[in-house]
Amino acid sequence: MSLSRVVLSAMLPALLMGPANAHAQSLALDADRGCYGPGQRISLTGYGFTPDGDVALSAGGQQLGIGIADYDGIFAASLRAPALPFFEAELRFTATDQTYLLNRASTVVRLTSLGVRVTPATGDPARPRRIRARGFFGGRTLYAHVRRGDRVRNLRIGPLRGACRRADATRRLFPPSTDPGAYKLHFDTSRRFEPGVGGVARITYAVTIASAPNRSGAERASHSERWTLLAP
Numbered sequence: 001m002s003l004s005r006v007v008l009s010a011m012l013p014a015l016l017m018g019p020a021n022a023h024a025q026s027l028a029l030d031a032d033r034g035c036y037g038p039g040q041r042i043s044l045t046g047y048g049f050t051p052d053g054d055v056a057l058s059a060g061g062q063q064l065g066i067g068i069a070d071y072d073g074i075f076a077a078s079l080r081a082p083a084l085p086f087f088e089a090e091l092r093f094t095a096t097d098q099t100y101l102l103n104r105a106s107t108v109v110r111l112t113s114l115g116v117r118v119t120p121a122t123g124d125p126a127r128p129r130r131i132r133a134r135g136f137f138g139g140r141t142l143y144a145h146v147r148r149g150d151r152v153r154n155l156r157i158g159p160l161r162g163a164c165r166r167a168d169a170t171r172r173l174f175p176p177s178t179d180p181g182a183y184k185l186h187f188d189t190s191r192r193f194e195p196g197v198g199g200v201a202r203i204t205y206a207v208t209i210a211s212a213p214n215r216s217g218a219e220r221a222s223h224s225e226r227w228t229l230l231a232p
Contacts, residue, residue: 027105029095034163035110036081037135044077046095046105054098059091066098084113087134088164112164116187116203121227125174125209133167136160138201139189142167146174147184152193180211204230
């Protein structure tokens with residue numbers, strides 16, 4: 001059974017769900033991974049179905065298609081994970097034997113968006129920031145690249161953990177000597193910034209740091225910052 005490039009985006013409001021109790025069935029339906037990012041291939045394998053029989057695959061109660069199990073009662077389905085309008089969700093897939101409709105098996109997969117949240121986004125540019133990221137499947141470590149013109153500072157943020165590839169760390173993104181001006185802040189899994197490389201999961205912020213006088217009247221990078229998410 002091959003369900004190639006099934007479009008789920010339009011079905012998300014009806015399909016996304018919270019955790020549910022597993023079915024006590026002799027049949028089985030397995031996913032190849034525990035979590036998927038936007039556009040990643042979800043591969044499902046079912047066991048114990050009627051040999052050479054039809055099997056219907058549904059997601060969140062909506063049927064996606066019908067395929068045929070092989071002579072061992074095994075079938076496979078493949079589709080692309082949709083982009084999410086929010087952080088994470090769970091999606092239940094169910095395979096139903098069309099010869100014996102009471103024979104069915106389900107599995108729940110997690111879906112994640114690609115994102116980075118930096119807090120606080122105001123105050124002294126040199127203050128430590130909490131960085132929470134998710135959906136970076138391309139490597140083991142999250143990095144930040146601070147750019148101004150042709151100059152780039154590459155910073156290691158921390159390890160990516162768990163099935164949905166998350167990071168949570170506190171780091172100083174700008175040094176105390178940071179000059180006012182416009183910066184771009186890129187988050188990805190590359191040790192060094194590589195502009196224009198296709199296939200790299202990257203989140204980019206535009207950061208504008210304004211100047212403010214201190215008590216002696218001299219100017220320094222200070223309390224005025226503006227963060228704008230440019231692109232995932």
